[in-house]
Amino acid sequence: xxxPALSTGRLELxxxxxxxxxxxxxxxxxxxxxxxxxxxxxxxxxPYARLKHVPVALVNEDRPARADGRTVNAGADLxxxxxxxxxxxxxxxxxxxxxxxxxxxxxxxxxxxxxxFSARIASPSATGTPSAAGLRLxxxxxxxxVLSTLAESVFKEISTAAGTEAIDGYFDQIFISFGKLxxxxxxxxxxxxxxxxxxxxxxxxxxxxxxxxxxxxxxxxRLKGxxxxxxxxxxxxxxxxxTLREGTERLADGSRELSGGTQRxxxxxxxxxxxxxxxxRTHAPEIRETxxxxxxxxxxLAAAADRLPARTGKAVERAEKARAEVEEYLREHPDxxxxxxxxxxxxxxxxxxxxxxxxxxAGGLRRVADExxxxxxxxxxxxxxxxxxxxxxxxxxxxxxxxxxGARQVAAGAARVDxxxxxxxxxxxxxxxxxxxLSTGAGDLRTGLGELSGGAVSLExxxxxxxxxxxxxxxxxxxxxxxxxxxxxxxxxxxxxxxSDPVRLVSTTDNKVANYGTGFAPFFVPLSLWVGGxxxxxxxxxxNPRALASTAPAWRVALAGWLPAALLGCxxxxxxxxVLRLGLDLHARHWPGLIAFLCLTSAAFLAIIQWVNARxxxxxxxxxxxxxxxxxxxxxxxxxxxxxxxxxxVIRPFMPMSWAVDAxxxxxxxxxxxxxxxxxxxxxxxxxxxxxLTALAVRRNRVWTIARLHPVLEL
Numbered sequence: 093x094x095x096p097a098l099s100t101g102r103l104e105l106x107x108x109x110x111x112x113x114x115x116x117x118x119x120x121x122x123x124x125x126x127x128x129x130x131x132x133x134x135x136x137x138x139p140y141a142r143l144k145h146v147p148v149a150l151v152n153e154d155r156p157a158r159a160d161g162r163t164v165n166a167g168a169d170l171x172x173x174x175x176x177x178x179x180x181x182x183x184x185x186x187x188x189x190x191x192x193x194x195x196x197x198x199x200x201x202x203x204x205x206x207x208x209f210s211a212r213i214a215s216p217s218a219t220g221t222p223s224a225a226g227l228r229l230x231x232x233x234x235x236x237x238v239l240s241t242l243a244e245s246v247f248k249e250i251s252t253a254a255g256t257e258a259i260d261g262y263f264d265q266i267f268i269s270f271g272k273l274x275x276x277x278x279x280x281x282x283x284x285x286x287x288x289x290x291x292x293x294x295x296x297x298x299x300x301x302x303x304x305x306x307x308x309x310x311x312x313x314r315l316k317g318x319x320x321x322x323x324x325x326x327x328x329x330x331x332x333x334x335t336l337r338e339g340t341e342r343l344a345d346g347s348r349e350l351s352g353g354t355q356r357x358x359x360x361x362x363x364x365x366x367x368x369x370x371x372x373r374t375h376a377p378e379i380r381e382t383x384x385x386x387x388x389x390x391x392x393l394a395a396a397a398d399r400l401p402a403r404t405g406k407a408v409e410r411a412e413k414a415r416a417e418v419e420e421y422l423r424e425h426p427d428x429x430x431x432x433x434x435x436x437x438x439x440x441x442x443x444x445x446x447x448x449x450x451x452x453x454a455g456g457l458r459r460v461a462d463e464x465x466x467x468x469x470x471x472x473x474x475x476x477x478x479x480x481x482x483x484x485x486x487x488x489x490x491x492x493x494x495x496x497x498g499a500r501q502v503a504a505g506a507a508r509v510d511x512x513x514x515x516x517x518x519x520x521x522x523x524x525x526x527x528x529x530l531s532t533g534a535g536d537l538r539t540g541l542g543e544l545s546g547g548a549v550s551l552e553x554x555x556x557x558x559x560x561x562x563x564x565x566x567x568x569x570x571x572x573x574x575x576x577x578x579x580x581x582x583x584x585x586x587x588x589x590x591x592s593d594p595v596r597l598v599s600t601t602d603n604k605v606a607n608y609g610t611g612f613a614p615f616f617v618p619l620s621l622w623v624g625g626x627x628x629x630x631x632x633x634x635x636n637p638r639a640l641a642s643t644a645p646a647w648r649v650a651l652a653g654w655l656p657a658a659l660l661g662c663x664x665x666x667x668x669x670x671v672l673r674l675g676l677d678l679h680a681r682h683w684p685g686l687i688a689f690l691c692l693t694s695a696a697f698l699a700i701i702q703w704v705n706a707r708x709x710x711x712x713x714x715x716x717x718x719x720x721x722x723x724x725x726x727x728x729x730x731x732x733x734x735x736x737x738x739x740x741x742v743i744r745p746f747m748p749m750s751w752a753v754d755a756x757x758x759x760x761x762x763x764x765x766x767x768x769x770x771x772x773x774x775x776x777x778x779x780x781x782x783x784x785l786t787a788l789a790v791r792r793n794r795v796w797t798i799a800r801l802h803p804v805l806e807l
Contacts, residue, residue, distance in 0.1 A: 121628050122663040129613075129620035129668050130675070137609030137676055148180035149190035149202035159214035166213040167205040174203075194232045204228040348507075355500075391465065404447040411440045603761040606679055613678060614756035615729025617668055618693055618749050622723065624664045625697045626716050628657045634705040634712075635790055646794075650786035654695075654702050661694030681762035689759060689772065693752045696775040699782025700748065706789040723749035748778045 154167020175182050183199065190202035205227060212226070415437065422433055605611045632653075639649040669687060672678040680686050700719070705712035726733070726740040727749045733741055744750045755771030758764065 121624070121631060121660050122667055125620035125624035125664045126668050126671055129616045130671050133609045133613055133616050133672065134676060137607060139608055141607070143180055144178045146180050147183055147199050149185050149193050149199040150174065150182045151185060151187050151190045151202060151204040153187065153207045154205045154209040155207050155211075157210040157214045164210045164214040166210040170205060170209075191230065194230050197232075197234075201232070202230040204230070401451065404451075408440075408444055408447045411442075411444075415440045603681075603758075603763040605761050609676060610678060610760065612729070613672065614753050614760060615727060617665075617672075617690065617756060618697075618727075618752040619720075619724065619729070620668060621661065621664060621690065621694045622697050622701075622720055622749060625657070625661060625694065625701045626713065626720070628660050628698065629701050629705050629716075630713065632657055632660075634702045634786070635793065640790060640793060646787040646790040647783070649790045650702070650706070650783050653706070654699055654783060654786070657698045657702065658695045661698050662691040665690035665694050678760075680760040682759045682765075685768065686756065686759040689752075689755055689768065692772060692775050692779070693748075693756075696748055696779040696782065699779045699786070703782045703785040703789060706786050706793065719747075723747045726750060727753045729753050748775055751775060 150171060152167050152171045154165070156163050156165040156168075158164070171182075171184075183193075185193065185199075187204065190199065190204070193199035194202050209227075418433060418435075635649055635653045639652050642649075644652075666687060669678075669683075669690065673680075673683075701712075701716050704715040704719070708715055722743060726736070726744040726747050728736070728744070733744055751771040751774045755768045758767045
């Protein structure tokens, strides 16, 4: 039995018109993609225009600042500007409420204007170091990541606008300063001229100062010479006084000793006189005899002192001889005690020491001998004078008393002389030190006057150079004042505006789309048609069983199963576009071409979905879903394909939806239509390929197998 493809397709649709429920299902198949594409695009149609409904916390902690005699309240101005623009639904709250609101999700984000915002904005016009003003934006990606991304772009524009306004004010102050600088340079030029005149007068005064300093230096040299001579004389005086002081000290000590000795002598003489005078008067003969005996003894002592050096020399000779004998004995008797040698040596050493001592004291011995002879002579004289000695002692006692009185007077005078000498020596030392200091000061004065003289000469030269430089400065300032501009208010505004925003981006957009939804329509509409095709073949059979059992050619059977689906698919495309145009005000540059292309797109999608269902049966629905996922991720419907991993870039040319998305973009936005023609050719190839593969599946399915009769999986 041969059945025409169109008739067979009509039978499949007639099957669905038998009762009310199937007719509702048939109508639902047409409107189903509308739910997908329409709801998605309606939801995302223009989110930027509805950002004003998004609650955002606004915290203004800024405090006004003063700059150039005016009050800067940049934080309040910015907050007011934001509220007037209504970019978001601004909520004025405190810092804690904003932080808690962002964490809880009450606010999607929080913008904080810090306390030093105005101060930093005004810092370029104020004293101190300029610093950039900052805004704090607190986000919470847990609330909505996409909104956070959009908000960052919005706030970058806000920050740039606020910064441009601040820079504009800063450059305005700079241009105002140019005007002030112009006037001040004129004043500085006049002042530099007066300064040059004053420098000439100062140069003449410096010449006089140099001459006076040179004269003063010579006088200081003469003064130092006189002071040095006085210092030398003072040093000699101090040296002489020091010698005198030593003599007066010895004199004072000697006079004190003399006074003490004379006092002891007086006491001794008094005691001796009290005892000796009566004794002498009574025992004069016995004293005479005793004195003669002392004279004889003194003569014997003198003779012994004369003979002692000769005797010690002989003792050394005898000791040397004895040591030689001990040495000879020890050589003959080695077992004898070695201590004998040491003892002999000690005896020789002692004899030599005695001989050396006697030799050293030879002069003393001679004096002893002389004194002994003098004592003998005195003793004989005493023996001769003994009878009249008592009278002499009494006279001597009176002389000693007079000597003691004189000694006390001499000691007191010597002490006074010593004290005066000490004071005189101290004064002389102070005088010497003062003259040394004065000499050093005079030397420093001379050096300083020499430096002053040289400095005055240098000053005279420098002032001459300064005078010439001041005149050049006056001329340069006058020329500079002519070159510095003095801008008016309008000129300042123009230049400040240009300097605050020197580079302005002038962007042009070809084939501009109206809004966010229009930009996403090329992605969601083909996507909805694929989903619609999957639903169509969940209701329709990919291949009519009656046609499959007939003898009709496989291609006709495949075509009969595709035609009713293609009709429904075209209806889906028309309904979706109609609602988008009438309901969401979608604008397209080429409406007829867009309708025709989407019908072709739906037909190609349905041919592929028919094939996977005819080839794998129930499992084909899963294959169609997998193909949907692959096309969804590789179609570049949201971001450029270059931002996707390499896998999706590789499979993109082999996915029909990729060609459909690119072509629909150009049909809606306009521009070069090459992508449209390429898309039509590729989709036509997918359409023909899908039908051909379905025909092969029909041929295969005409052979019944156990797997077909009892499928492992049913959906």
